[in-house]
Amino acid sequence: MRAGFHADLDRVNATLVEMADGATDAMRTASRSLLSADSDLAQQVIDGDEAIDVRYRTVEEQLSELLARQSPVAGDLRLVVAALHAAGDLERMGDLAVHVARTAQRRAPDSALVPEVRSIVTAMSECTCRIGEKVTRVLRTIDATVAAELENDDDAIDTLERELFSVLLEPGWPHGVAPAIDAAQLGRWYERFADHSVNAGRRVIYFVTGT
């Protein structure tokens, strides 16, 4: 019975890994579309989001089946709740990649990024995608050491977001409101993506190890 339970957990975890992979890939592509003002690339991200949403429903079904089959005890339920939340985080990460892609697309063939913010947004996108990759690795290997690193990476994103705002709010900002709002929202979405990544990593570690 408990062997069956663990096989069920592994199945859920495999779907979570696919979601993390998909969301990170989406954010990487969205960032490329943003940096190169490539509307077609942005469209790929928008079209691809459905695949992440489908996997989200798969996780819900796998967890429902697990619970129906296992007559779980109270501790098990906490694991199920953690897995559901992790799936929710990963689904939301896919949505945030779509937000970035839509901003790229709305301004294309112009760039949504004015020169003053380009290097910081590039750094945010790289840092965010690195966190996404690390979370995918954490989910795949259940390596608590790598999971612990994520908190520091998340701090780096917060620092970059503050830097971005200080550029936007400099008195001599020459570009008016629209590019500033774009940049502020992009910064927020990267920060949220990183935050959900770290949460997902933490929850999956809990889901698989119970600690």
Place this chain on the structure above:
Amino acid sequence: MRAGFHADLDRVNATLVEMADGATDAMRTASRSLLSADSDLAQQVIDGDEAIDVRYRTVEEQLSELLARQSPVAGDLRLVVAALHAAGDLERMGDLAVHVARTAQRRAPDSALVPEVRSIVTAMSECTCRIGEKVTRVLRTIDATVAAELENDDDAIDTLERELFSVLLEPGWPHGVAPAIDAAQLGRWYERFADHSVNAGRRVIYFVTGT
């Protein structure tokens, strides 16, 4: 056995009602703090968020107990998942109220709202709080007719958010970047609050009626 199941559902639902009440109240107070540039009022919202988070964990525990007690069938699990998501929506609504309060507080004793956006943001806050109250009523009475109205209310918020952006992006905007970013973020938070409200309402209807 099934009678016990329904009593358990009612218990969860009562906690969800408390969360909806708390989140709406928080957003109402946050909006007052924003409109009156009242830092103390904003602090009340920030301090009060913990109570919503506590209830969120209560919902999780109540659902765990429900599942452990009832050896649920697959259909029951969908209800539990819906309740968990609703609780997640409501918890997030509390966070969004805190975001509004923090913006009010950061600018106080000055107002975070420049005159050009004041009436639209006021309308957004009123519409959002009305949606929150309606959701609380839906959760309390499980009235599917009221739940259906929520979709229209949510459209009204989207329209107001578009209006807000068109004001911010007018060529002659005289206030520079900071108040524009504040207003854009505030608009986004009200829109997200309304969106989560509608989702929570829909999920609780499903949770309680199974449809």
